[in-house]
Amino acid sequence: MVENYLIIGGDGFVGRWIVEMLRKRGERSIIVFDLIQKYFDEEIKHYKGDLSNYDDISKCIEKENITSVIHTASPSHDCKYEELFWKVNVEGTKNVIEACLNFGVKKLVYTSSSSVVYDGISELINVDETAPFPQKHMNVYNETKAAGEKLVLEANGRNGLLTCALRPCGIFGPNDMQAIPGFIKVMEQGQSKFQIGDNENFVDWTYVENCAYAHVLAVDKLSKENQTAGEAFFITNGTPLPFWDLVIIASLTELSSNVTGKEPGFTRFRVKFTTTNRYFNINKAKSRLGYEPLVDLEEGVKRAVKSVINST
Amino acid sequence: MASVFLQSIFHPSEIVALVQYKFFRPSPVNFIPPEQKAKIRCYEFLSQTSRSFDAVIRELDDDIRDAVCIFYLVLRGLDTIEDDMSIPIMKKEPLLRNFHEIIYKKGWTFNESGPDEKDRQLLVEFSIIIEEFLNLEKKFQNVIVEITNKMGNGMADYAKNASHQEYGILTNEDYDLYCHYVAGLVGNGLSCIFSASGLEKSELAKITEISNSMGLFLQKTNIIRDYSEDLSDNRRFWPKEIWSEYVDDLADLKKPGYEIKAINCLSTMVLNALQHIPDCLTYLNKLQNESIFRFCAIPQVMAIATLTLLFKNHNVYNSIVKIRKGETIKLILKCTNIYEIANVFRYYTRVIIKKNDPKDPNFMKISMACGKVEQWCQTNIPDIDSYHLSTPKGLDKNDNRLIFVVFIILAFTAYFLGYELNN
Numbered sequence: 106m107v108e109n110y111l112i113i114g115g116d117g118f119v120g121r122w123i124v125e126m127l128r129k130r131g132e133r134s135i136i137v138f139d140l141i142q143k144y145f146d147e148e149i150k151h152y153k154g155d156l157s158n159y160d161d162i163s164k165c166i167e168k169e170n171i172t173s174v175i176h177t178a179s180p181s182h183d184c185k186y187e188e189l190f191w192k193v194n195v196e197g198t199k200n201v202i203e204a205c206l207n208f209g210v211k212k213l214v215y216t217s218s219s220s221v222v223y224d225g226i227s228e229l230i231n232v233d234e235t236a237p238f239p240q241k242h243m244n245v246y247n248e249t250k251a252a253g254e255k256l257v258l259e260a261n262g263r264n265g266l267l268t269c270a271l272r273p274c275g276i277f278g279p280n281d282m283q284a285i286p287g288f289i290k291v292m293e294q295g296q297s298k299f300q301i302g303d304n305e306n307f308v309d310w311t312y313v314e315n316c317a318y319a320h321v322l323a324v325d326k327l328s329k330e331n332q333t334a335g336e337a338f339f340i341t342n343g344t345p346l347p348f349w350d351l352v353i354i355a356s357l358t359e360l361s362s363n364v365t366g367k368e369p370g371f372t373r374f375r376v377k378f379t380t381t382n383r384y385f386n387i388n389k390a391k392s393r394l395g396y397e398p399l400v401d402l403e404e405g406v407k408r409a410v411k412s413v414i415n416s417t
Numbered sequence: 418m419a420s421v422f423l424q425s426i427f428h429p430s431e432i433v434a435l436v437q438y439k440f441f442r443p444s445p446v447n448f449i450p451p452e453q454k455a456k457i458r459c460y461e462f463l464s465q466t467s468r469s470f471d472a473v474i475r476e477l478d479d480d481i482r483d484a485v486c487i488f489y490l491v492l493r494g495l496d497t498i499e500d501d502m503s504i505p506i507m508k509k510e511p512l513l514r515n516f517h518e519i520i521y522k523k524g525w526t527f528n529e530s531g532p533d534e535k536d537r538q539l540l541v542e543f544s545i546i547i548e549e550f551l552n553l554e555k556k557f558q559n560v561i562v563e564i565t566n567k568m569g570n571g572m573a574d575y576a577k578n579a580s581h582q583e584y585g586i587l588t589n590e591d592y593d594l595y596c597h598y599v600a601g602l603v604g605n606g607l608s609c610i611f612s613a614s615g616l617e618k619s620e621l622a623k624i625t626e627i628s629n630s631m632g633l634f635l636q637k638t639n640i641i642r643d644y645s646e647d648l649s650d651n652r653r654f655w656p657k658e659i660w661s662e663y664v665d666d667l668a669d670l671k672k673p674g675y676e677i678k679a680i681n682c683l684s685t686m687v688l689n690a691l692q693h694i695p696d697c698l699t700y701l702n703k704l705q706n707e708s709i710f711r712f713c714a715i716p717q718v719m720a721i722a723t724l725t726l727l728f729k730n731h732n733v734y735n736s737i738v739k740i741r742k743g744e745t746i747k748l749i750l751k752c753t754n755i756y757e758i759a760n761v762f763r764y765y766t767r768v769i770i771k772k773n774d775p776k777d778p779n780f781m782k783i784s785m786a787c788g789k790v791e792q793w794c795q796t797n798i799p800d801i802d803s804y805h806l807s808t809p810k811g812l813d814k815n816d817n818r819l820i821f822v823v824f825i826i827l828a829f830t831a832y833f834l835g836y837e838l839n840n
Binding site: 230231305307344345346347350351384386388401402403406 | 767770773775780781782784785787788789791792795796799802
């Protein structure tokens with residue numbers, strides 16, 4: 106059967122990598138839905154639209170006879186408008202599910218976040234998928250990502266639709282607007298004196314290509330028999346690092362150039378982020394999805410930093 | 418003994434451990450009837466050839482102690498022949514390849530070791546080892562023969578290889594293979610003995626890759642530590658694939674002007690060894706018998722402590738770097754269960770993280786290797802942190818008492834020293 110893929114948020118950071126990966130393996134029918142269009146490829150059809158508008162997304166799914174949807178769209182977690190998180194992550198996701206059910210989509214893969222299990226206080230030490238959502242989420246981003254994930258997983262099995270959710274942690278990579286330039290800024294401004302404790306807190310990272318690869322695997326392996334339908338999976342590079350090690354190496358690698366990232370260096374969220382353990386057990390993704398990182402952390406940092414240097 | 422205490426003067430917990438070890442620990446009494454002269458002689462050889470193995474072997478359960486002791490002595494005999502540069506290869510090769518048959522030849526002895534071989538006497542009286550070997554149960558004999566056969570042939574292949582003779586070990590693959598022959602096989606063989614005795618599950622004999630890692634981790638740590646000693650004897654075990662990235666000749670590493678390269682090369686060697694740790698922990702986590710656990714765990718914790726001390730330590734190139742006796746004893750006392758061992762490993766990998774330097778080309782890889790140890794602990798021993806929290810209380814009480822005793826001893830010593838000086 107020929108799959109018609111729809112990548113929602115396909116012009117975004119992770120979404121674009123998924124599009125590229127599908128294209129590289131020779132998929133003929135790839136459709137992108139996004140708020141804005143950043144990439145113009147001849148063979149990829151692009152729908153510009155707003156997820157919070159049901160007609161925008163349902164028309165796309167109906168018209169293109171979509172069979173598999175990968176939903177990566179979300180406002181960036183430092184977006185200031187709280188209502189936007191609800192509008193996109195919850196209402197928008199509801200619309201995606203509705204449209205999938207109404208127009209016979211077979212598979213829906215949702216990009217959730219590892220932070221759905223984070224309460225902002227507790228340590229996350231080698232956490233696996235048996236961990237519950239916290240009573241109170243740390244922020245509205247986490248809360249709405251969790252709500253979206255719940256909706257997606259509950260839709261599994263309805264009308265022949267199979268769903269699963271991926272929870273990546275600390276995605277970074279070339280052209281990354283969040284992680285790496287922010288770190289470099291921190292170092293430049295000498296904020297690393299805020300290094301708290303003794304660098305004994307371990308943190309997980311995910312190189313963006315690995316994250317994209319997990320999505321492609323999820324679509325391919327989504328079935329009842331694989332025990333993947335209705336399930337959530339943590340996705341990381343599988344090699345937690347003492348937090349500051351990645352920051353330091355990223356900064357050293359670019360030392361010669363003078364990068365001024367657009368991100369403010371050190372938001373409150375990031376301070377919190379850096380002083381607790383935050384790493385996950387990804388055995389479920391390994392055994393059920395067959396996930397193994399394609400690019401190791403060291404190589405990933407090299408590629409990411411190189412792109413930061415080249416872009417300035 | 419006094420100097421051992423002095424070394425640990427700034428590490429009070431080690432003083433406590435030393436006192437505890439010396440005064441509060443029953444030493445094992447293994448009675449051998451006086452008529453079993455051969456067996457008595459074997460244990461004498463054991464204590465002469467290796468003090469560290471002697472101690473751990475003596476504490477093993479009765480069912481396996483003799484088998485492990487003879488296994489050790491047979492391999493020691495083989496090793497003495499391999500090591501001996503005065504035996505020409507024409508003579509050495511058949512000895513190594515046939516050693517597994519020699520151990521069935523009653524009365525066989527060997528008097529041609531070089532005068533400097535410190536264990537030459539073992540071969541002079543080797544008939545005694547053979548006699549005791551033949552007294553072992555068949556199931557243990559079979560393991561010893563199989564491993565001796567593999568090791569002897571591996572050593573012979575290595576000794577015959579001309580490029581090894583000239584350049585030492587070439588690739589990382591060679592390095593792993595060499596370490597497999599001289600140490601990994603010991604891990605395989607011991608696992609078979611443990612399984613055959615029924616003290617451990619039969620599965621243990623089958624996880625050969627993991628028991629191999631146990632040997633590799635120890636051997637690689639020793640190879641790093643012994644750089645200067647080996648080089649002065651013209652033995653080259655550091656793989657060329659690693660050092661050639663930094664210098665043209667292995668001996669350059671210790672020369673002035675090469676300090677940074679030497680430290681970076683050392684990091685590559687340490688990283689290579691670190692990667693075996695998750696396997697070692699997996700192995701230890703499978704053990705059920707307390708005496709076997711201690712027997713296996715003690716060398717492993719010594720190795721991680723040593724490796725941590727070697728990391729970033731330029732003295733490796735001029736001297737033999739060793740951990741303090743007090744630290745050793747403290748570690749030996751900790752070898753009681755997997756929680757303690759995992760915490761020891763976590764402690765040392767965190768020290769490595771602290772010593773790690775972003776300017777080191779292996780910085781990230783070392784970080785990742787240490788992160789793997791951390792994650793192994795949390796995945797395989799999920800309640801490790803609660804163990805950590807629940808134990809110190811009990812230990813503290815004990816410690817306080819011991820600290821009190823130590824201070825009394827120190828006070829008396831100071832008093833008498835002062836008394837002598839005044840007079």
